[in-house]
Amino acid sequence: MQPSDLMSIGVFAGRSGLTPSALRFYADSELLVPAEVDPVSGYRFYRPDQLPRADMLRQLREIGMPLAAVRAALDAGPAEAARMIDQHVAKVLEDAAAARRQAARLTAALTDAPGIPIATLKGPVLADAVEQVSSATAREPSMPVLDGIHIEAGPHAITLTATDRYRLSTRTLVPDELTAATWSATVDAGDLRAAANEMRRCATVHVEASAHGIRLRVAERDDLHCRLVTEPFPDYRAMLANLPEPTTRVTVAKYALLRALEDSAGEHIALSVTDGVPEFLTGEEQSLGSLDAAATGADVRITFQLTTFYPAISTAIGPDVMLDLRGQDLPVTVRSADRGDLTTLAMPIDPQGAFR
Template sequence: MPNSELMPIGVFAQRSGLTSSALRFYADSGLLPPAEVDPVTGYRYYAADQLTRATTLRQLREIAMPLAAVEAVLDTEAQEAARLLDEHVAKIVGDAAAALRKAGVIKSALGADVPSLPIATLKGPVLAGVVEQVLTATAHEPGMAVLAGLHIEASHEAITFTATDRYRLSTRTLVPPEPPAQTWAGTVNGDDLRAAVAEVRRGARVRIEAVPHGVWLRIPEREDRHCRLLSEDFPDHRSMLASLGEATTRATVSKDPLLRALEEHSGERITLHVGDHGVNVRSPYDEHPGIPLSATVTGENLRIRFEMTTLYPAVSTAIGPDVMLDLRGYDQPVTIRSADRGDLTTLAMPIKFDHSA
């Protein structure tokens, strides 16, 4: 190849984002040998068609991929390369989660003279179920870390778990075998709780203890888990709940048929037609007659529209075979709860109704 078609190492370094020293290292390791080396001067030259490999190499190293894995990604087909990338990222995420847990343990040990505050003792499987149900209403939003947390409030009678992503709000109240000895409130990191769920579920009893900047989940004969507290104020959900008007329409429908009807629609939005003949699940933008569901309905007929990602999780986490929908109008929050057990309640926000659709 004529030298006029090649780039000296400095130019190639600038265009690829790799330093000259890095290019020499990758050449010596066999990952990115130069297209040509001047036999007299030893100068290295690179071809334009090597830029893609060089750029990918740089990007892989920027996410801390080991050299052996980098070579495998560069030299395999796209599907296998994607699998190797997913595998590497999963390891990074797992390592980071483990480091966070260990850091919490270390910080707690450093402040071992600070007494913990017992909050409540719950059955492990029950607590794990609550965490999984309520955390479906969380979201990771830039600048709003509190939306990814689980708010815990302990009174002298019960303990309440609440989460919200602004479009849904889920709350569940438990009455422990022994009433909480202390009143306490805090918002716990949702990712830490998710990581602890498997261990919590295996515990016959789990004692929740508050410490500065976190809570301990004490699990006899198993590994205790530390979860961080979030510093941001949790949204004033109690005022919102207190301001809800009375339901103008109430529908009681079997949970499983409703979920199947939602699953049959591929669109991002869904419309519920609630009336004397039951609940009809329809796509907002086609002429399909929809899926009629038997339901017990009282009150006014109503059409109401939801994002599927709002309605489906709210229904799927309801407890029991039947769900009750308390509706207040096409633009007001809907309360979704079990028809026979009211300890898990979810509010779901509808979306603006385009009456032309």
């Protein structure tokens, strides 16, 4: 190779996104050895075909992969390297979740204030409720409240609500033991989902509130702590109160509809009701087939994003779902036909983008 084909360490640093000091470190670690080193000046030179390895090295270090794992990933084939990256990220997430739980315990210990008893519920029931409503959460840095579950406790019931702006899901539970406390706050959904894995194995969970979060007390296990989200939760009750009465109602077998949605192509699903006959259609106007559905009320046609509609159906309780329709630009209420304590609202879309 001619000297003109080689790049100085400064040029290579600029093209690879690595600093010269980092390149020296990786050269001394034998992860990225220069193509040539001037024996007199000690200047290091690199070949253009070393850029892909340098780029991969930089990206692996950016996700926090240790040097030994980076070396193995760089020398592995694509499939094995991908597996190693997935394994590393899973470990990072596991460690972060453990750190968050430990931080919540430390915060609770530092404040050392007695909790306010909120409710006592069956562990599996509370875990199911968390998983059902958390499908309507979303991670959005500008609006952290969307990754929270709003909990409202009163003397007779406890309600869990979540929304990602396109869906709203709310579940009401009757506690095993009633308290006189009235309390409401938004709790981190990730903390609750992690706690749900433990709650599912506990017959009873005692929920207590503190200034920084909620404490879930379970027998013969460490207390579970979930942090609060300080951003105000949307006034969903006012929105629900202002919804007009449904003009059309469709009842459909839940599992048949889910299977049809899974087999459908495209991003959109349309629900058309004509002369009392409901039909589900793909974005290409292909019918999803006979789904054992019935309808009453006015003719209507509503279109949904599949990513909004499918979770709303899948989290419903029981073998059937009931859809309360109000028009093509208003939320559709998805509720269980046999139990009304889980309610989900799903926003339709305009295929031409006039509203969403």
